[in-house]
Amino acid sequence: MIDINDFKQSINDAYPPAGLPSRVQALWHDGAGDWKKAHDLIDQETDKSSAHIHAYLHRKEGDLWNADYWYKRAGRIRPQVSLAEEWNMLVQEYLQ
Template sequence: MPSNAQIDPLLTELFERSPLPPLEPGKTVYSTSLQTRIKSLQTTPAVKAALNLANDDIKGCHDIVEKMQGESTADCLHAILHRREGDYWNSNWWWSRIQHPLFPSTRQCKTFVNACEKSTPGSEEDGELREQQWQEMKRVVRWVVDNKA
């Protein structure tokens, strides 16, 4: 397993990105270079999935977490990725199944999903939601990396 010292440069590159990632990135990955580096890491599947999610690699994240269904961290990532792909109903379904220390109130998570669904790209609300999403993703990624969940 790589140490955090091997993963931290990836985190720096991901977390210092500007502008903030969109609520729904579509099929556009933030960095194909990071995508390649994440894929080659010798680490837990959850760490790779979380890094893929932060890199807007929704498919890469989904391919991993789908195989880990029932593990609470993977299910959180699954809920977030469905929200980010605009599959709001599915995201809320996943949140209704989750018990995780990072998300003590899944009701708040569902409220956030619903706000994202109603948001108009480029609006003031969109900017606020993107900031909230980014803080959430950084917290999730850091927790997964630190806990090798």
Template sequence: MTYQNFLDSQTQLETPTGLSPLLEALWYAGRDEWHKAHAIAQQHEDAPLFDWLHAFLHRQQGDFGNAAHWYRRAGRPQFDGSLRHEWQEMVKTQLPD
């Protein structure tokens, strides 16, 4: 799957088959299905990319203190751009253009 295929899949009713857990969580996050994305993030704590996802989700929720905690756990600075830009950056770490 390419990045563009992933973006296009955001209008589907169900997640595309064969996604990794991280991409599945990002798919839900991109559709503002916060609880589904967060449940996946919680199942994979202590993995840096999932910790970054967890930080993003709490930032998306408006819980900036909790987001800061997860950015530290991920070993990443707090993201300075928009939520959409951060989401795109995370997806691009997993998929080719």
């Protein structure tokens, strides 16, 4: 698996690194500025990890009601950190 520094550097590439799970690919696309692609990758997933990332994406979109719904599905609460900090926390958690 790729480490967090290499993952962050790959954001400048045309495509995410090969072999990443869809939830990590979603974080990559969001980091690269493509919220829609990130959401499309995560939208149909049903596991708690994907729900966690889905929540973050709706928080970033500004749809806090929908974000809170997805945080609840993930068994989490909306964090009181910046979006950049949350993205970093998600990458660190799900890249492993």
